[in-house]
Each structure stands twice: as structure tokens, then as C-alpha cells.
Amino acid sequence: MSGLWAGPIGLIESDVRGGRLRFALAPxxxxxxxxxxGYLTPEIRMLGIxxxxxxxLCFRVLELDGEYHIGxxxxxxxxxxxxxxxxGPVPPSWMARIGAYExxxxxxxxxxxxxxxxxxxxxxxxGLEASSPFIPGGTIVLPIYVVNDNLAITAGxxxxxxxxxxxxxxxxxxxxxxxxxxxxxxx
Numbered sequence: 744m745s746g747l748w749a750g751p752i753g754l755i756e757s758d759v760r761g762g763r764l765r766f767a768l769a770p771x772x773x774x775x776x777x778x779x780x781g782y783l784t785p786e787i788r789m790l791g792i793x794x795x796x797x798x799x800l801c802f803r804v805l806e807l808d809g810e811y812h813i814g815x816x817x818x819x820x821x822x823x824x825x826x827x828x829x830x831g832p833v834p835p836s837w838m839a840r841i842g843a844y845e846x847x848x849x850x851x852x853x854x855x856x857x858x859x860x861x862x863x864x865x866x867x868x869x870g871l872e873a874s875s876p877f878i879p880g881g882t883i884v885l886p887i888y889v890v891n892d893n894l895a896i897t898a899g900x901x902x903x904x905x906x907x908x909x910x911x912x913x914x915x916x917x918x919x920x921x922x923x924x925x926x927x928x929x930x
Contacts, residue, residue: 744804747830747866748813749898751823753883754870775802782816826899828886830867836892837869838862840910844919844926855883858926860919871897871908871921 744764748755756767764775764783775783782801803814805824813825837860844858855873861884862869871885886898893910909920919926 744811747828747868747886748825749828749886749904750813750815750825751899751901751904753885754828754868755825823901824899826904828868828898830869830886831888833862833867833869833889834892837889837895840917840919840928842928843930845929847918847925847927848923854922855924858924 745758746756748757758765758767766773766775766785773785773787776786778784778801782803784801799818801816802825803816805812805814811827814821815823815825840860841862842860844860846856846858849856855875857874859872860870861872868884869887869889871887872882873885874882885904887895887908888898889895895908897904897906897908899905906922907920911918911920916927
């Protein structure tokens with residue numbers, strides 16, 4: 744269960760320490776505590792001491808089509824599905840797009856604000872990083888899979904996942920189109 748995962752709140756890193764499954768995500772780390780019903784309840788710990796259990800929020804490991812996923816539930820209702828992110832090759836055309844971007848068509852209730860295309864050499868994570876007033880910790884990283892020189896998709900299934908990231912040239916300048924936003928590179 745250790746590795747990189749794509750979920751409705753972006754990139755999640757997991758590992759197993761001391762027999763417990765841990766998730767690192769904005770704004771910190773959650774430890775998953777086994778319950779007797781097959782679900783895991785996330786809790787916040789400080790110095791190894793449990794501070795708060797986030798019940799009724801819970802996780803459940805699911806096997807679908809031979810692949811493991813993590814379902815996120817609240818009150819028995821599935822809120823999202825977290826899928827394993829396996830980094831793939833990033834062609835030079837996309838590596839050239841790494842940097843900061845400005846949203847050219849912001850609206851009054853923009854979900855994302857300051858935006859960057861990023862690549863982490865250590866984990867080989869290629870993604871879209873954005874600040875958001877709606878995310879605890881303020882930043883979300885959406886892992887990306889490249890389809891071709893002008894198309895990529897955000898990893899995973901569900902809200903903000905599996906969405907197209909398209910490239911088009913407007914007035915001689917490359918633009919990124921994602922989820923209704925038009926972005927141009929500023930760095």
C-alpha cells in the first residue's frame with residue numbers, strides 16, 4: 744500500500760510505519776486506524792499520540808479489476824476513490840512546460856489560483872500544482888499522465904480526476920486549457 748496515489752484532493756503519499764498505514768497530504772499526515780468492520784478511520788497524531796479521530800470519515804481498501812484502490816466514505820456514502828499513481832515517461836515537449844502559469848480567465852469563485860506545472864526527479868511525479876482557497880493547507884497537486892505532445896490527463900477517477908489538459912497555440916503563444924481555465928506561462 745506504500746507509494747503515490749491520486750485522489751479527489753490531489754496527490755497522496757502513503758507508507759506503512761509501525762504496522763500502521765499513513766497518508767501524507769495537505770496539510771499534514773493522517774494515520775489510518777483499523778476498525779472491526781473492515782474500514783479504516785483516519786486520525787491525526789502528534790509525536791505518535793492520537794489527537795483526533797476523523798470519524799465518520801473512513802477509508803476502505805478495494806480491489807477492482809485486479810488493482811487496489813482506496814474508497815473514501817462518510818456516513819456510508821462513498822465520497823471519492825483514490826487510485827495508485829504510477830509515474831510514466833514525460834516527453835521533452837511537456838518538460839519544456841514546467842514553470843509558473845497565470846490564469847487568463849479567472850472568475851469570482853475560482854477553485855484554483857496560482858498554478859505551476861511541476862516535475863519531481865526523485866519520485867518522477869509530473870503534475871499540476873495549484874493554490875486553492877477551498878483546500879486545507881491551500882495547495883493541491885494533481886498528478887498527470889501524458890497522452891501525447893498536446894494532451895495529458897489528471898490521474899484517477901472522479902471529481903478533478905481524469906480531466907483533459909490540452910495545449911493550443913494562441914497568437915503565437917502556447918496555452919494550457921484545463922477544467923475551463925486558460926493558462927499561459929509566466930516563468
